[in-house]
Structure formats: C-alpha cells, structure tokens
Amino acid sequence: MLIQEHDVQQVANAMMNMLHEDEIELINNFYDAVKAKDIEKIDELFKALLVEVEAHFKTEEELMEQSAYADMQMHKSDHDVMRKKLAKFHKRWEVLKGPKELQGFLEKDFKKWYTGHVSKWDSQAAPHIA
Numbered sequence: 001m002l003i004q005e006h007d008v009q010q011v012a013n014a015m016m017n018m019l020h021e022d023e024i025e026l027i028n029n030f031y032d033a034v035k036a037k038d039i040e041k042i043d044e045l046f047k048a049l050l051v052e053v054e055a056h057f058k059t060e061e062e063l064m065e066q067s068a069y070a071d072m073q074m075h076k077s078d079h080d081v082m083r084k085k086l087a088k089f090h091k092r093w094e095v096l097k098g099p100k101e102l103q104g105f106l107e108k109d110f111k112k113w114y115t116g117h118v119s120k121w122d123s124q125a126a127p128h129i130a
Helices: 014-035 039-066 072-096 099-128
Strands: none
16 A cells, blocks of 8 residues: 555545545555556556546646636646656556556655645645635
8 A cells, every 4th residue: 555545635625535535546556566566457557547647637627727726827737747757657667567666656756746736736726626
C-alpha cells in the first residue's frame, strides 16, 4: 500500500473526496503490482491509472471553470506537471518494463505530489467549486 486514506486530507467538496478515494484504491493496486513485479498487471493497471487520473483532473478543471475559480490556472498547471511525468514514465515503462524505476517514482515523487496537491490545491479549490 502506497497511500493510506488518512494520508490524503479530506476537502470541503464531496465530489472531490470521492474522486480521491476511488483513485487511491487504484493507485494502491498499481503500487502492489509494481512491488510484486507483475508485468501483465502493471501493464493493465498503468493504463487504467492514466485514464483515472485524467478523468479526475478533467472533472476538477471543469468544476473550477464552471465556478470561475480564480486560481484555476495554477491548479491546472500542477495537474499538467503530473500529466507529463506520468506520460513520461508510461513511455519508459512501455520500452523498458522496469518495475524498480516505477516503484522509485511512486514512492519518492508521486506519493509526495499527490498528498501535497490535495492538501494545498484541492483544499483551496474545494470550497469555491460546485
């Protein structure tokens, strides 16, 4: 398990909290496959994670846009940073199939980014979006 529910701050928006809860389950399943070096399962879950993360980001971005949230661009640019990193690691995965590299990324970079993004950007945006 990479991220426990208590690692991720609850925010003042039920939809956002639901997105996070669903995503954490997938992230943890992906991480478990990476640690187990289960190449087929990593292939399957990496694609699912990319789809899930994109849906999550798009949902938040649409809510911020609809609510004319003032810091939307800064929040979105933080999403864009992770979109690029995930795309880069997925490309590398497709070529190298290196679970050790993925594990390092998840433990050292992704977990810190995810929990930090929720506690900073999502908690700021949550009260302002419908």
